[in-house]
Amino acid sequence: MTTATSAIALKKLGLMDYNEAWQLQRTFHDEVATGQRPSTLILLEHPPVFTAGRRTQEHERPTDGST
Numbered sequence: 001m002t003t004a005t006s007a008i009a010l011k012k013l014g015l016m017d018y019n020e021a022w023q024l025q026r027t028f029h030d031e032v033a034t035g036q037r038p039s040t041l042i043l044l045e046h047p048p049v050f051t052a053g054r055r056t057q058e059h060e061r062p063t064d065g066s067t
Helices: 018-033
Strands: 009-015 040-045
Touching (some): 009 018
C-alpha cells in the first residue's frame, strides 16, 4: 500500500487584527486555488470579536461601543 503525501506550507503569524487576518486568509485561498501557493496552514490569534446573527436583538449587542 502506498500513501500520497503533499507538502503544506505553515504560516505562524501570532496576534493580528481580525479583519487583517480574514483578508489574508482570502488572499491565501485565491493563491492556493490558482496554483500560486501550496496548501497553507495559518496559525494566528486575534483579539476577541462579537458575532451577531440575523436574529440578534438590539438588547443582546454589546453596549461598550465595541460593535
